[in-house]
Amino acid sequence: MTTSPLLQVQHLRKYFYITKGLFSRVAGQVHAIEDVSFDIAPREVLGLAGESGSGKTTIGRAVLRLVEATSGQVLFDGKNVLDFDARTLRDFRRSAQIIFQDPYASIDPTMTVADVVAEPLRVQSLARGSELVDRVEKLLADVSLSADFMRRRPAELSGGQRQRVVIARALAVEPRFIVADEPVSALDVSIQAQIIRLLEDLEEQRGFSMLFISHDLAIMEYLSDRIAVVYLGRLMEIGPSTQVVSRPRHPYTEALISAVPDTTNERKRIILKGEVPSPVAPPSGCVFRTRCPYALPACSQEVPAMREVLPGHWKACLRDDVP
């Protein structure tokens, strides 16, 4: 990519400590994110794929400093977000927002829809009085909710309508970057498509960048320019969406894609053995080697470095001959 990136994540790590006993002795650490690096360009949508426990949600939160990273850098416009103090962090939140998975948990049930959407504008002192009302009405219109919704409370809304409210709230500050963490997973199939199309249209009109976190690769391919695949806190592969999906270069991505059920039933299936190992004691060398059908003795020796196999397409795997 020739344009300078909006967001650069460099060697990001996050360990959660497991403590035991009266004096909270550290008994172990969960390697939630282990040396993850990627860029997101202006207007780009990067999909972050992985199974539960892969660290994808933690990456999204660490980037926005909703959890504090253990080490590494997150550069936004070249400035390190991890160094921000309370004041600069609040300014940063004007540029970066998040959409959560569960619209039943991410809205205060006692607030009206208008209050929910107005809150970020108030907190950031961006609008007040009649201007605030106008902005809220306009934001609701942008997510296809009529002004009638302003006085309603979350309990009166369906899941899809709630998620529209959450999106309107995220858009209120006109962010340049949005983390969308499984934004459609809690919704019915027919409603999922509505929300995906909405995100697609909004992204096109407003030109924000997005980190789209999902376990659904079909939706991810549809919405993302590039896809990054994580496993046990490590990046396995990153590249252009259609290329990653049609010709994955990492054995894990290959297995992940083959496991997605399709209605035509034509895809070759690779059934991985076993389950994701514990992030407290990840395997030595390549973390995927214990389930990899192509693992060699050398795979346990060293952590494979990310290398470029095609322009813009990287993988962390020792082998060139597979998949």
Place this chain on the structure above:
Amino acid sequence: MPLIAVRDLDVVFHTGASSVNSVRGISFTIGKSEVLALVGESGSGKSTTGLTLLGLHPPAKASVKGAIRIRCKDGSDLDVIGASERRMRRLRGNDIAMIFQEPMSSLNPVHRIGYQIVEALRTHRSMPRSKAWARALELLTWLGVPSPEKCLVSHPHQLSGGMRQRVMIAMALSGEPALLIADEPTTALDVTIQAQIVDMLKALQRQTHMAMLFVSHDLGLVSQVASRVLVMYAGQIVEEGPLPDVFVRPRMPYTRALMRSRAELGAGRRKIQPIPGNVPNLARLPSGCTFHPRCPHSVSGLCDTDPPVLERADEGWFVRCHRWREIDAGEA
């Protein structure tokens, strides 16, 4: 004669002052060793149908009408509706067993896995504890649990979601049922684990010739398991037919719309087309065809007034739509 024949099944739930007609007159059969899929969105009545086959609705809260005739293993013929609770207890597990989406809520958290499987086995067959233990071990090994001895002495919380689901399947198989109802059995699992479980269920079905009712919202998933599908919308069957044909060339506008609203892997940026509006509230159903407010082919004076019936469109293929012929011919 089929294994189970459901005729005009109607389920109404009474909640305080109002009542909700969750299943509205559905009929279907499942043959011996057939895998039938039941798909629909939340509120379509698919889970209610599964539970009703096992007589699991409290009579005070739900009124169930119609007939559910099952050919039992002992050679008798039973109508589940109206059967005594005592008779139903003999049916459950022995003739029909069920597995659910969240195995954690179906397992007892304070007992070890071994105890729970042994209990299930001994409920169905009188056998000594030691023999039941050996059988439990055999079942878990067969279901691909990596260290079955260790699993048997574990508590549910010590197992992963995939392992818990295998334990649930082992318990469901303990009575060697003729029909297994699987209600979203892999929805809570990761795709790689889902693939393992689905593969295992398919192998299981091939070897035991057990019939299955596979309830799911995932159209891709059901095409991998089932040979026939029922599509439900607002408590009714709106399309029924063979797989994958129904998904390749759906005839009912709702099934067509569902297919178009899905992002399919490898399809790139082919635009997905959302279905406008929401799933109807079962307490206030639209008049006429329940799908008409969301249907692009709806015509006033017909679709909004006359409820369509399930019509035969082809061999084993049924469609509930006034206009399926025109739509099928590309004229609508």
